Amino acid sequence: IAGITQAPTSQILAAGRRMTLRCTQDMRHNAMYWYRQDLGLGLRLIHYSNTAGTTGKGEVPDGYSVSRANTDDFPLTLASAVPSQTSVYFCASSPDRGGTDTQYFGPGTRLTVL
Amino acid sequence: QKEVEQDPGPLSVPEGAIVSLNCTYSNSAFQYFMWYRQYSRKGPELLMYTYSSGNKEDGRFTAQVDKSSKYISLFIRDSQPSDSATYLCAPSPDSNYQLIWGAGTKLIIKP
Numbered sequence: 687i688a689g690i691t692q693a694p695t696s697q698i699l700a701a702g703r704r705m706t707l708r709c710t711q712d713m714r715h716n717a718m719y720w721y722r723q724d725l726g727l728g729l730r731l732i733h734y735s736n737t738a739g740t741t742g743k744g745e746v747p748d749g750y751s752v753s754r755a756n757t758d759d760f761p762l763t764l765a766s767a768v769p770s771q772t773s774v775y776f777c778a779s780s781p782d783r784g785g786t787d788t789q790y791f792g793p794g795t796r797l798t799v800l
Numbered sequence: 801q802k803e804v805e806q807d808p809g810p811l812s813v814p815e816g817a818i819v820s821l822n823c824t825y826s827n828s829a830f831q832y833f834m835w836y837r838q839y840s841r842k843g844p845e846l847l848m849y850t851y852s853s854g855n856k857e858d859g860r861f862t863a864q865v866d867k868s869s870k871y872i873s874l875f876i877r878d879s880q881p882s883d884s885a886t887y888l889c890a891p892s893p894d895s896n897y898q899l900i901w902g903a904g905t906k907l908i909i910k911p
Contacts, residue, residue, distance in 0.1 A: 690843075726808060728888065728903035729844070744898075776843050786832050786851075786895045791843025 688712050690792035692777050698798045699767050707762040707795050709777030715790070717783035718760040719744075720752060722773040723794075729776070735760055736783045767799045803827055806889060806902040814910050819876040821905050823889035826870065830891035833865050834899060835874050838886045847887070848874070879909045 693708045711718065720732040731744030735754040749771060751763045760779075764771055775795045780787035805824045813819055832851055836844035848863045850856045856863045862875040872889050886906045890899040 726903055728806075729901040731898060734898070778843070783898070784896045786834075786849065786892070788846045788849075789844075789899070791845065794841070794843055 690777055690779055690790055692775075692792035692795050694795060695793070696796040696798075698800065699764075701767055701769060701799055703767050705764045705767055705797070707764075707775055707777075707797070709760045709762070709792060710758050711760075711777075711779045711790070712758065713779060713781075713790065714757060715779035715781050716757070717780045717787070718754065719778040719780075719789065720750070720760070720762045721776045721778065722746065722771075723776060724773050732762065732775075734783065767797075769799045771797065772799045773797060802903075803900050804889060804891060804902040806905050808903060809906040810908050811905060812908040812910060813879060815879060815881060817879050817909075819879050819883070819907060819909075821874040821876075821887050821907065823872040823874075823891075823902050824870055825872070825891055825900075827891075827893060827900070828867070828870065829893040830867075830870075830900075832892040832895060833863065833872050834890040834892070835861075835863055836888040836890060838888060838904065840885070844888055876907075881909045881911050883907060884909045 690711045719734045721729040733752040777792040778789040780789045835847045837847045838844040853867045860877045864873040886904040888904040889902040
């Protein structure tokens with residue numbers, strides 16, 4: 687049972703480059719999320735998806751885009767990376783989008799933008 | 801002021817001690833209170849979940865909510881080195897609403 691997988695594990699990226707972080711879940715969960723985690727700031731929601739075909743903006747969506755073409759995949763794209771996007775990125779999923787639904791997290795992607 | 805505040809720590813205690821981890825919040829509408837545990841270089845995982853005020857016990861872990869003080873606590877009895885992790889509190893006003901995440905408290909249990 688894989689749960690949620692994320693790729694790459696880590697990446698160093700030049701500023702201005704485009705980058706897609708991949709996320710795949712095998713639990714058939716409806717809801718998926720992208721968070722960034724920075725020291726002292728905790729988890730901040732970037733984008734979410736309640737179900738395949740729909741997406742929504744979270745707390746810090748600027749500079750990021752997502753798509754949800756099917757239930758399993760939820761890629762996050764940085765169109766033109768900037769150093770302030772250096773962070774650890776976590777993808778998560780839950781059966782439905784609700785505060786009480788357990789969120790299952792992937793192992794994270796450590797991104798450094800130089 | 802952040803909606804959810806946690807002391808970042810680290811909190812270092814000897815093995816076997818009782819640990820108290822705390823979280824304060826400002827939104828009186830919060831009804832659901834989650835605790836997630838995050839090991840180093842891993843994603844968070846749900847530890848416990850309580851609704852409204854009161855206590856909930858699960859093995860060595862007890863979650864306590866005091867809505868009058870807007871104060872949430874997680875107690876760990878007979879702490880083990882394997883409990884060393886960052887503990888995130890995450891309240892929510894509604895079962896259909898997204899979680900509001902605290903920044904987490906780093907806990908170190910010394911053998």
